[in-house]
Amino acid sequence: MKLGDGTCPHGPLRCGPRGPRRTAAALAALLAAAALVSGCGIRTTTVPVDAGAAPSRVPCRLTASDVTARSPDSVTAEVYLVCASQLVTVDREVAQGTVGSDRLKAARALLKEVQQAPPESERRAGFSTAVPAGLRVDPARANDPAGTLRLSSQPEDLSAEALAQLVCTYAESETLQTDGSVVLGGPGAYPPRAYLCTSQTKARPQDPTTPDALRLD
Template identity: 80%
Template sequence: MRGVRRAGAGLAAVLAAVALASGCGIRTTSVPVDAGAAPSRVPCKLPSADVTTRSPESVAAPVYLVCASQLVTVDRPVPSGAAGGADPLVAARALLDQVQQAPPETERRAGFSTAVPAGLRVENPRTDDPAGTLRLSSQPEDLSAEALAQLVCTYAENEALVTDGSVVLGGPGTYPPRGYLCTSQTKSRPQDVTTPDVLKRD
């Protein structure tokens, strides 16, 4: 009789251990389960059906936004007079207006954002500025690294705003303008905005 009781007690202990293991989430099988790759939460890619709406008097221009800590282009409508070899100030203002706008819902869902402040303006160069200079209402160095990288790379896509391969920017102060480059490193790491003199030293 005692043997039967001991066997019953042992069986109960085994069942309790199995139940405890199951409750703790411990797998009771050694067969591996392939759940597949984790879905991307920030695709940085707009749906193919998403087309930028623009008027007949506008053209699509690439602007750089921040997505997944990188710079990625999206197409935005700008007046046709601001594209290609247009007047530099007209082109600079049109592109600035687009890159500083908050992304629409479709872009936000894809992970896009902008760091360019809404109050930033671009003005005419001074008489003693180098050719191609654009004067901002803030010192370029005072902008966040991402905002400066967005602006430089967006302007670098327009030939009217590029001088000797760089975008020349100044601010409202007395500091001389500087040239900025949009390199592959700038796009992958917006925190690093390269200037021509730094590139030569490297």
């Protein structure tokens, strides 16, 4: 048998085609790599893992382009909305005379602003509201303490965030706050209570212990 004539001197099993031998070597390398990975405590998986969207920054701030020009027959009022788990003020346009000396009219005007769904510009900035759309403000009763506002729901039956929004919004109005507090009652026979909007209320409106409630004698 001559060398170089294409005949294997060691037999067909040892001098087979070069392709299969390369494939076998590559497979062995892959198995060795898998063994190293499993030895390091890392499991391989064929199931795609969805880690969710990348975290986005919530500005809680409106740009100049988001603020529309105020009409001449309106005034600006501050209301509190929820943003990044805190209470943050936004300016709302209300008709003149609605936030003046008429307590009930002012309360209803501010309630309407704080309970309506924020416009697109505020939603993009991260603002939302927890105040229910069906909530109403009714007149005080004959024996209620001065400055009382009666809600269509018991204040304590509202969510902590909704009550905090309403109390802090009303506390910004000189017409609605009495000695720094907001006096609220409900439709039932329970006596009204005075609520305070504190720095803790604004920082943690979801905390059920805020806003602070005071009994009235």
